[in-house]
Amino acid sequence: MASPVVRKRDIMPRNRIFTAWERQRNRSEVHWMAEMFAEMLGVFFYVYAGVSSTAGFVVGNIIQQPLSSLQQIGFAYAFGVLFAIGIAGATSGGHFSPCITIVHVLFNGFPRMKAVRYIVAQILGAYIACALIYNQWKEFIVVAEEALVTAKTFDALMYTPNGPAGIFGLYLPVGQTLGRAFLNEAAVVFFVGIITWACMDPSNYMVPPVMAQFFVSMAYGVAIWGFAVPGIALNTARDVGGRLFSMTIWGMPATGGKYAAIAALTNIIVTIFAVVVYEIFLADSDRVVPPASLDYFAWIKGHGRYTPPHTQHPRQRNDEEMDSDSSKDSEKPSVTTYEVAPKMGYESHQHGAIHSVPR
DSSP: OOOOOOOHHHHSOOOHHHHHHHHHHTSTTTHHHHHHHHHHHHHHHHHHHHHHHHHHHHHHHHTTOOOOOHHHHHHHHHHHHHHHHHHHHHHHOOOOSHHHHHHHHHHHOOOHHHHHHHHHHHHHHHHHHHHHHHHHHHHHHHHHHHHHHHTTOHHHHTTSTTSGGGGTSOOOOTTOOHHHHHHHHHHHHHHHHHHHHHHHOTTOTTSOHHHHHHHHHHHHHHHHHHHTTTOOOOOHHHHHHHHHHHHHHHOGGGGOTTHHHHHHHHHHHHHHHHHHHHHHHTOOTTSOOOHHHHHHHHHHHTSGGGSOTTSOOGGGOOHHHHHHHTTOTTOOOOSGGGTSOTTOOHHHHTTSOSOOOOO
């Protein structure tokens, strides 16, 4: 016998004010606002965590007082990704990266206009995080700039990963070539991208849904520990949001030149390639979907927005009823449709993501 569907309101009633707001928020016309906020917040989390450690690393090296390290930066981004998926992923689907949103458009029928909103929210989240960090660190950043001027190295280091602008914007490392920077970016993005897509495969019994966010976070940390020095971006939202903020403070010299195109676009192209490789060589439609993944999909389909008002009390609904209700046109496309187009049904959703990785 299937387990009963028990919703939060059944065991933990909310304040009337929040209940009234939630009723309005969950309408199809306005729920996109909550999803955009979740995408913005998720990107904010990992950019805020990672860039703050980068600030300590850059400023500390300039003033010769070690305040951070590459190891700390890797852990900061990894934990930021973990927090983003864990806190905001259930509302929006946890894309947190334009490349993930784009592959869902191409392979899972994610609505195009919704994708545009997601990408705007992601870039905004990165920009806000950088703006907040700058103001928190401003006095120390100014000291670092003055130190570069005194040492007559301002022009050589300011717009590099070792300069104050490099805290927020991503720039070509000193001595690195554009060709090798592209190779480094492409290789690391493929590594992270194929791990991410494997975590989204519901038939991958080696990575149950509850562990997906940890796999993704570890992949991100490994990428930074091993390949941040040659130069990586991994996430268009992190790159564009941070670069726009650097330009806000330091003007056009902070654009990054030709490397800006590599940082912003490579991760999108290579992630698409990584998904194609996974689908050709590793995906298997005949593989049995394990119970953990089925429970995850049942949890999504059991959301109240998918239940017409005339149906039984949620405690009396079983998984079979949930499946039959999922194809009705009256459903509100929300947390499930972050991976598939609206009204595609439960069978289509089984090809959706468990959790996507922000980069």
